Amino acid sequence: GQQLNQSPQSMFIQEGEDVSMNCTSSSIFNTWLWYKQDPGEGPVLLIALYKAGELTSNGRLTAQFGITRKDSFLNISASIPSDVGIYFCAALYTGANSKLTFGKGITLSVRP
């Protein structure tokens, strides 16, 4: 089946640093999504990407839809303590059996 790979499971960075995380698959998708989940809350959609090669920003966040359609990355610049949380990638292949597939998430910790 379709799987999205996110690693490592946890990342630890210093406040002010940039961090990049990627999401890879052996399958092709035509929509990539990035979510953030705060402890005890539901995931919140950060960025949606709809076209191969697309680069989209949302404040300090930048995400790109890989040109092969098999990967995506998310970059957070100048991290702050409230960036702490779990970052999930998700992807869709729209069609007869389309289903939203999620990665297992990366837990980000930011040291002040």
Add this chain to the structure above:
Amino acid sequence: DGGITQSPKYLFRKEGQNVTLSCEQNLNHDAMYWYRQDPGQGLRLIYYSQIVNDFQKGDIAEGYSVSREKKESFPLTVTSAQKNPTAFYLCASSRDRDTEAFFGQGTRLTVV
């Protein structure tokens, strides 16, 4: 305010009892989903519905049941047949099956 409401936030039940988790959305979305989240396991799909009066099993449907009698409501029943029901449950909805999903705040179920 448009959104997805899950209630209650915390739920405690005795082993052997069925329990129903509520999910309501006022986004006029056709598709709704239930996910289960356990530490380190990411999001696992329990059931989904693409239209009123229709729903499909996800990856871990055993021990759960759903109904979709109204477009805005998709309640999940955790039955006594579910071997390990203690978990964080997330409801989501999307305009249709080919678009990004938005999540509720989650319900943490503890069975004692």
